Amino acid sequence: MLKIILSVVAEWGWTQWMFLHLLVAGTCSLVTVHQPPVLTTALGHDVVMPCQLNLSHDDKMVTPPVLYWVYLSEDTENARVWTPSEKYKERVHLLDNDLYSSNKSISLKNVQWADSGKYLCKVSVATKRDERFRRKGNETLLMVYDTMMFNLIGHNASLLSCEVNVTRDPGFVLSLLHDGHKPQSVDSAAGDYVTALPYVTLTQNISVWGEGKYECQLHLNEDLITKSTFHYRPPVAGEPRDAEKNASSVSEPGAVVFPEPWLLYVALLLVPSTVLLGLVTALLMRRS
Template sequence: MPCHLNLSHDEKMLTPPVLYWIYLTTDGTDNPRVWIPSEKYEGRVDTLDNNPNTSNKSIRFKNVQWADSGRYLCKLSINTKRDKSFRKKGNETLLMVYDTMTFNPTGHNDSLLSCEVNVTRDPGLVLSIFHDGFKLQPVGSAPGKGGTALPFVTLSETVSPRSKGEYECQLHLNKDLLTKSIFRYNLPEPNVKLFPEPWFLYTALLLVPFVILLGLISATLMCRCLSTYGFN
């Protein structure tokens, strides 16, 4: 999560700035300390730059959990030669947690494409399916199914593809694209009714030349016999 210290060129720090990151609770009380880590975040948060004098005060989460979703705030305690000691706040950072997106034909109907993803509870999260740059009208959707006991909700969209090509499922937070998945769709083969092979007809057709040849041989032999009998 980003946090950068910007000071004017004429400000000289007397001591390295002290970094604080806190998690902003919804009621504004008892905000857990993320950095320096409290017990909840112990071993799961690192700074991107370990140099205490650097201006980059960003942090990185490891082993992200559903409960980590929410708003975070960066604070710095600074001691400069000109302005002495003061504190500076950064912008709030929103952390949204989401699971791996699945996007493929439905299990019971290959003519339908279904996209599904588990996300943290936020009304700004929207799932959409696009083809050739156009948003498709869903034939089925779930804006946020999930029990209240679960730390996430499931968003899903189902569309009926009209032509082959690439279909793209996108997860947006308001206007920002968070993640997407692409599926290349080929039209299902039409149902072709297969009839049994006419083996008897094939056999009869193969026997016709032999029957004709046998008839010709028989006729030739008979003619020779008659000629011989007539000569005698």
């Protein structure tokens, strides 16, 4: 095996060999912190904010890692989320209390509009391969939305209105459907911006022109965040025109996590090892 390595050095030269050695060695000792880029949650709900510490298989922590979660503020100093500052006291908890756990995710309870914004996870760790150092994730943007209101308006109950308050972001969009299809006539409002408020109000209206299921959906870019369904039955002749008796509305709040491309990370880590293995195999075939 030593002769093969020396042959590689002779054919590639010392510069290329050192580059390959450092590339592979860096892969073996890689320590990373991963966060999802975006999280959404309903106002007043709890949300899990993932943070994962990853070490290479042949490395090991020698001391418990020290975790830092911070809220990144543009106007004031960054607020400490973990360990909790006064703003987050009794609202933030670790998901895994094992000191040596690589899961550094936290749970934020009773999310408010003021919690919207970017969060950063940082971990200080000492491993057998390296001395103590700090790694940080790529930030997580937390976006909040309120309960969606979807109901009949007007004296003749001929108009459906959908309204929801959301974190200020152009990616939030409302869409209306009737029996799974987009109607032709929809009145929409991009958002009611009030400087003093930490949210914007999105509104869309649709004329009720037939029996069936009407649905209002809140999207963030291409992802469905929450929806509300309204079932309408026109009044039968002789019945009183009571909108409440002829309709029902159901909201379906939820939370969406935009995951990290884990398969891409794995593929990038495997590339240097695959190159080295292919090189050694080629040299062995040439010698045989």
